[in-house]
Amino acid sequence: MPDNNLRRIAIVGGSRIPFCRSGSLYADQSNLDMLTAAFQGVVDRYNLSGKKLDQVIAGAVTTHSKDWNLAREAVLSTDLSPLTPAVTMQQACGTSLQAALLAGSQIASGEIECALVGGTDTTSDVPIVFKRRFAQRLMKLNKAKTFGQRLKAFKGFSFSELAPQPPRNSEPRTGLSMGQHCERMAQEWNITRKEQDELALESHRKAAEAWDAGFFDDLVRPHNGVIRDNIVRPDSTLEKLASLRPAFDRSGKGSLTAGNSTTLSDGSAAVLLASEDWVREHDLPVLAWLTHSRTAAVDYVDGDEGLLMAPTVAVAEMLQRAGLGLQDFDFYEIHEAFAAQVLCTLKAWESESYCTERLGLDGPLGSIDRSRMNVHGGSVAIGHPFAATGARIVGTLAHVLEKAGSGRGLISICTAGGMGVAAILERDNNGSGGGSGKKTAKKAAGKKSSKKKSAAKATRKKTAQKSETAAGGGESTASGES
Numbered sequence: 001m002p003d004n005n006l007r008r009i010a011i012v013g014g015s016r017i018p019f020c021r022s023g024s025l026y027a028d029q030s031n032l033d034m035l036t037a038a039f040q041g042v043v044d045r046y047n048l049s050g051k052k053l054d055q056v057i058a059g060a061v062t063t064h065s066k067d068w069n070l071a072r073e074a075v076l077s078t079d080l081s082p083l084t085p086a087v088t089m090q091q092a093c094g095t096s097l098q099a100a101l102l103a104g105s106q107i108a109s110g111e112i113e114c115a116l117v118g119g120t121d122t123t124s125d126v127p128i129v130f131k132r133r134f135a136q137r138l139m140k141l142n143k144a145k146t147f148g149q150r151l152k153a154f155k156g157f158s159f160s161e162l163a164p165q166p167p168r169n170s171e172p173r174t175g176l177s178m179g180q181h182c183e184r185m186a187q188e189w190n191i192t193r194k195e196q197d198e199l200a201l202e203s204h205r206k207a208a209e210a211w212d213a214g215f216f217d218d219l220v221r222p223h224n225g226v227i228r229d230n231i232v233r234p235d236s237t238l239e240k241l242a243s244l245r246p247a248f249d250r251s252g253k254g255s256l257t258a259g260n261s262t263t264l265s266d267g268s269a270a271v272l273l274a275s276e277d278w279v280r281e282h283d284l285p286v287l288a289w290l291t292h293s294r295t296a297a298v299d300y301v302d303g304d305e306g307l308l309m310a311p312t313v314a315v316a317e318m319l320q321r322a323g324l325g326l327q328d329f330d331f332y333e334i335h336e337a338f339a340a341q342v343l344c345t346l347k348a349w350e351s352e353s354y355c356t357e358r359l360g361l362d363g364p365l366g367s368i369d370r371s372r373m374n375v376h377g378g379s380v381a382i383g384h385p386f387a388a389t390g391a392r393i394v395g396t397l398a399h400v401l402e403k404a405g406s407g408r409g410l411i412s413i414c415t416a417g418g419m420g421v422a423a424i425l426e427r428d429n430n431g432s433g434g435g436s437g438k439k440t441a442k443k444a445a446g447k448k449s450s451k452k453k454s455a456a457k458a459t460r461k462k463t464a465q466k467s468e469t470a471a472g473g474g475e476s477t478a479s480g481e482s
């Protein structure tokens, strides 16, 4: 991306739905319902109704086979032009940040002018399937033409075959959950329980303050009757956090709890990216520019690397290529998979031996100013619908930079499979630097013709009908007050 022949990548803006605790207010929502809502949020915000976009890249980590090409199905459920192509991709918790990087590369190279990227995940609507043996019987039954063939399909049947198979919740190569892996990292890096609880408490405090101050008003669009993230706990205390039992290691050494880990959550987020020309042509604002990125992986299987330590590598390599130091940032958005993951990452960057021996640097990257990190809360407080987190963070950081007027922000996301995705967003001193930005998002949305408005309404109705909505008013109001 630093190549001068490449075009600048504008972040026009993002939209997401409120994130909710697993099995709560989105229990009736599918990945498609939620991704459609995030996409439609961007469409409405930037007056894209009926428009053909050049590219849509999005994904989910936990999917059903019925999800098909989820990104394309979501496009067809919005009022974007059906001529908009879309691709579904997955890189665990890095999915929608990686989607932005892939789309950004296409914009930079001149291949496309604009792209919508996003992610969604549900831990409420998970695919629970039968054992392979029973599934094979059903396939045989489906093909059977005679009564004898139908009977044969069930020859030797055992009721144990009916035991449901829930989705995998552990790393395929180690059999350990993310939490168990992060416990190991916390113990290796001597991260205390108190440090983790303090970080978690701060995350909740900042997220609650940001909601109260209206920071999320432009970024989060109510969905299914929910108006606020229902995971944020403004009333949490250090004493309460300290009283929670370790969740992943009950040997007495464990320090990761429900309070300092991300909770299983449902939600979606999307971001619109474009070339400078396209932004100008459509008179849209540029909140920030996507200027650098890097993806890295660590060997957590045969090597002795921590599963969630790859962002240390991705960020180090990105900084080297960008010619920047770790302190050259006004804001840091570090995905809080677990409070311990963030603390291990910060400690690794401060460690001379880790930075020289593992990252091949001349010395430590050093400390960051913690008051600039996750300034409006992180994944511990807001929630972490896996594939949605990258787009949430890109949208949030772009918004933070817009409000600051100018500056530079660093994004760091750890993923399952031992990977890390990093990116840099920047905002020029002269503001947007791209389109005049005269037509603000709200003005753009306000200009929507009544014909388009009713088309959008009809489409949303169509989508809503597809899911059996049980948006209980009482429950939704409760979330609004959370």
Ligand SMILES: CC(=O)SCCNC(=O)CCNC(=O)[C@H](O)C(C)(C)COP(=O)(O)OP(=O)(O)OC[C@H]1O[C@@H](n2cnc3c(N)ncnc32)[C@H](O)[C@@H]1OP(=O)(O)O
Pocket (backbone or CB within 6 Å): 093, 178, 179, 200, 204, 233, 236, 237, 240, 241, 244, 247, 257, 258, 259, 260, 261, 262, 263, 264, 308, 336, 337, 338, 384, 414, 415, 416
């Ligand atoms: C790359 C990556 O991003 S990896 C990360 C991927 N994500 C994950 O792996 C998800 C990890 N999280 C989990 O698996 C689960 O959330 C767990 C296992 C940590 C906890 O699950 P649960 O036990 O169901 O959590 P639950 O929400 O019920 O909380 C347990 C208790 O802690 C309390 N609690 C949780 N957070 C707080 C808080 N901030 N303040 C006060 N109390 C809290 C709850 O009220 C609850 O108390 P109760 O038992 O009295 O009702």
